[in-house]
Amino acid sequence: MISQGIIDARFLLDAGVKKLIQNGKGELFLNATELLNTMVIKAKVTGNNFNYISKKHYETQVIRLGYSY
Incomplete structure (x- = not known):
């Protein structure tokens, strides 16, 4: 809710996976x-x-692929 109106609900979906190696x-x-x-x-x-x-x-769509050690 804002002072003179309404902000409708919003939603998004994020996901991620990881795999341990080494x-x-x-x-x-x-x-x-x-x-x-x-x-x-x-x-x-x-x-x-x-x-x-x-x-x-x-425009918030981002895909990341990475490696950490």
Whole structure:
């Protein structure tokens, strides 16, 4: 809720996996953010003599593949 309106619910899906290697000393990992590309923030504001509706689509999809030792 904002002072003169409503911000709708938002959701996203993140996931990741990892695999220990080299007798547990190393690790391979893969993770991803915002898999479904659904991060949209919708707002509705009303006041005296005006209505404002916005839809902001954020580009937050990231996929990472890595190795740590």
